[in-house]
Amino acid sequence: MTTTKVAAPARRSGPNLGEQRKKDVYRRTMARLGWGFSAPALIVIAAVTIFPIVFSVVMSLSNVNVLGSGFQIDGFTLDNYNVVFTDSTWQYALVFTVGYTIVTVVVEIVLGTLIALVLERLQAGRGWMMAMLLVPWSLITVISATLWDYIYDPLAGVATQILSVLGFGHPVILGSPASAIIAMMIADIWKTTPFVAIIVLAGLVMLPGDVYEAAELDGANGWKTFWQVTVPLLRPTIALAVLFRVLQAFGVFDLPFVLTQGGPQNATTSLAILGYRAMFTDLKFGPGAAVATTTALLVVLGCLLFLRVFRSQVSETEM
Amino acid sequence: MNIARHHGHSRRTLRVTAIATAIATVAVLSACSSGGGGSTSTGTPTGNPTKGSITWWASPITTSGADPRTVLINAFEKAYPNIKVKLISAPNDTDTNRATLTTQISGGGGPDVYMGDVIWPAQFGAHQLALPLSKYLGSSYWNTFASGLVAGATYNSQVYGAPFFEDQGFLYYRKDILAADGLKVPTTWEQLVSDAKLAQSKGQVKYGYVFQGANYEGATCDYMEFLADAGGKVLNTKGDASAIDSAAATKALTFEQSLVTSGVSPQATSTFQETQSMNAFSAGDSLFLRNWDYAYSTSQASGSAVIGKVGVAPMPTFQGESTPGYSNIGGWNLYVNPHSKNVAADLTFIKWMTGKTAQTDLATQFSEIPTNAAVRSSSTVKNANPVLAIVSTTKLVPRPAQTPNYPEVSQAIYSNVNGVLAGSLTPKAAIQKANSQINTAVKNGGL
The missing domain is CATH 4.10.220 (Light-harvesting Protein)
Incomplete structure (x- = not known):
């Protein structure tokens, strides 16, 4: 002053x-x-x-031809987008990628939050638990996907053996569309739930203790405290975890690349797999770039929309 | 004032430094991204044919024992002491291999000589990612190859790859079980199925026949054999429209499906690549196996349960067709990067690699099928192993790779075949789907 x-x-x-x-x-x-x-x-x-x-x-936005001498780009055109939007494989890949993202992120957030709550209460061995939890997350996805490939192996896989002991016959887990999609989601959830748990745990540790004391004085039980104190206070943290996860899940590539090559048929062809295939196998860089661009735009729009809805909800609760 | 001047001075110096750094950064970055323009019009190769150093991009050829790539390089360097060849190990997966190469070459760099798939010439030729070798090498050179191979490496009447080693589908069988059951090696699919069912019912094997049906290129290779046996084809003669929508194509796919539904082939066939089918056969779980040339030595390697029990034959065909059945052509060519600075040395290397010494070594030491006609028919090579002995008796069918859009044509085939094997499509619907996808692909449309 x-x-x-x-x-x-x-x-x-x-x-x-x-x-x-x-x-x-x-x-x-x-x-x-x-x-x-x-x-x-x-x-x-x-x-x-x-x-x-x-x-x-x-x-x-142009006619691209990849040549030994470099990229030949001429003219402005919307053809690439037209090709992409009218392609039934793209339409399916979009639905698959959105569905995959929603399911995995929701499950990961719920499981991750539960694990974080347990970890926060843990008196001893929290460090050990966290270190163990981080193992799946620290594995490179290609490697963990290869491990899951062994687990799902139709002849010798552990998962196949367990399912057949449970009376499911001899399922070919990665060989039929529905089970391949579920198997891929499980591999994703296994790997990234710990990441969500760590983020949420960081948020939990930062929560002010006096709010809980006040809630206790007001006679709120554990359940009520969780829903009316913990969850609202954790919103920003959860939002962060959701954003990180959505951005990653929407670009899912390595899991289908290793586990199914996008199959059976096209059941696990994500937008990233489709774009990669168009560009690097078919050398169709125009349509491939259109797939990449629309994917990026969609995920950015999705995140903005999420933030907007989320922010308006936050300000409501703050009022 | 003094201070101001001091500031002014240091400011100028620092600004100059900063700008210099920025320029240097830009220079480095642009140097990284720019490369030679690459000339394709001359008939005389650049560089010295007996001197210099070149790089050779090749994926591993065998999985165990001595590395044929280094063995061959060492022998070449002995023959041409002034040419040094540096090996760059390429990715095992063909598609990853292609993705890496195309990115490097279109970026102006990449290896001098690269070992690439036999299905690449049209795509690589159309995109100028490979040098048209026929501009430098005359017909006397191309005539040294076994018939059909050079045609397969040709696009728009230019040869883009020198056939390095060939591969094809073979029928591997359990000698011991066929003998025990008093059976001859099947020459028809119908006979194969009944032999398989007999051995399965006797509990001698779990499966009758294992092959490749996963969602990848291998499923196209296997289907091509069934399709050719049934008398069908994928493209019309001009290669500009699909010809797959035929009774023959449906018959072939229906038969392939019945192998799985009848239990002759495992339910898991829709996830089987070469490795999975090989493992099942080596473990003693299957009476028959469809696989490439390498499968014989792999089935006789330590750890296998079928050592000394394996025979090899040409593929079977459908009843009423002339035997043997068709074997799909695989294998690898040697290509030259249009950006190579020493094309003369590249050509020396390629000529040596496709010549007598290297081809004999490849066959006798590493049991690869030589592309050199003289080497292929020599008795030393024929006696080297049972696979090489029957190469001259097989009937070959190429994949429809004469179109630059072959990768999409193949996707249309394998994804729909895979859909049928996974039980999510009927053969008829799959053929119709493949038909429309192939038509879109050859017209360069679609994704």
């Missing part, structure tokens, strides 16, 4: 004006210098993220 009072009249007085200008110049100099120093980093970021994104959008 005192400093502003002193500084305010000083700004108006004559001799200090020059000094102020010098300060401004200095600040501008430093700002420019800052830009200069960050330029290499910014250029690298532009080169590895912004340029590919722009390039992909450009490719999706």
Whole structure:
């Protein structure tokens, strides 16, 4: 307070004006210098993220031919999008990817929150438990997918053996559409639930203790406290976990790539698999880029929509 | 003032430094992304045919023992001491291999010589990702290959790949069980099914016949054999429209489906690639196996339950058709990157690799089927193993890879075949679906 009072009249007085200008110049100099120093980093970021994104959008809007001498891009066209939107495989892949994302994220959030609640209450061995929980998450997906491939193996897989002992015959888990989709979801949930649990646990630890004391004084039971205190307070954390997970799940690639190659037939062909196939197997970079661009747009729109709904709900509860 | 001047000075210096750094970064980045333009019009190869260093991109050829790639490179470097060949191990998976190569080559880089699938010439030729070798090598060279192979590597009357080693489908069978049951090696599918059912009913094996039906290229290879046996084909003669919607195609697919539904082949066939079918056969679980050339040595390797019990024969066909049945062609060609700086040395390497010494080594040491006609018919090679002995008696059918859109044509085949084997499509519906997808694909439409 005192400093502003002193500084305010000083700004108006004559001799200090020059000094102020010098300060401004200095600040501008430093700002420019800052830009200069960050330029290499910014250029690298532009080169590895912004340029590919722009390039992909450009490719999706033109006739692209990949040649030994590079990419041949000519003319503006909406054909690629037309091809994509009218393709029944794309339509199926969209439904599959959205469904896959919703189911896995919802299950992961519920399970992850439950695990976090247990971990928070844990008096001893929390560190050990967390370390163990993080093992699935720390495995590279291609490796964990290969492990699941062994588990689902139709001849020797553990899951197949268990199901046949339980009286399901000898199911070919990855060989029929419904069971292949479920099997893939299980592999995803196994891997990423710990990630959600850790995020939610971090949120839980940060919750203020006095709110709980107040709730206890008001006579709220455990169930009520959970729904009316813990859950509302955890909303921002859960929102963060949902965003992370949706962004990842919507781009699911490695699990179907390893487990089913998008099959049986096209049952587990996600948008990412479809785009990859169009680009790198068929060398159709235009339609492939259109798949990539629409996928990115859809997931960004989905996240924005989620945030908006979520934010309005938060402000309602805050009121 | 002093301070200001000092600031001004340091500012200029720093700004210059910052701009210099920025320019350097841009320069480095653009250097990474730009490459040679690549010339394709000349008839004389660039570089020195006996000197220099080249890179060879090749995926592993065998899974155990000495690496044929390094064995061959060492022998080549002995013959041409002034050419150094550096091996770059390529991904095992054909599609990943292609994705990596196309990205590298279209980005202006990539290896000098690469080992690529026999189904690539049209696609790679159309996209100028491979050098048309027939511009540099005359017919006297191309005539050294076994018949049909060079035609398979040709697109728009240019040869894009030199056939390196060939592969094809074979019928592997259990000698011991056929002998015990007093059966001859089946030459028809109908006979194979009845032999299989007999052995299964006697409890000698779990499965009668294992083959490849997963959602991948291998399912196209296997279906091509059934289809050719039934008298059908995928594309018309011009290669610009589908010809798959036929009674023969439905017959072939219905038969393939019946193998699974009758229990002759496992329910899990819709997830079987080569490895799974090989494992079932090596474990002694199946009477017959459809697999490539490598399967004989794998079935005789330690850990196998069928050592000394395996025979190999040409594929069977449908009753009433002329025997033997069709074997699908696989294998690998050697291609040259259009960006290669030393095409002359590349060609020397390729000629040596497809010549007598290398081809004999490939056959006798690594039991690959040589592409060189003279080597293939030599008695040393024929006596090397039972598979090489019957190569001259098989009947071949290529995949419809003469279209640059072959990958999509193949997807249309294997995804629908896989759908039938998984029980989610009827053969008739699958053929109709494949038909419309193939028509879209050859017209360069669709995704």
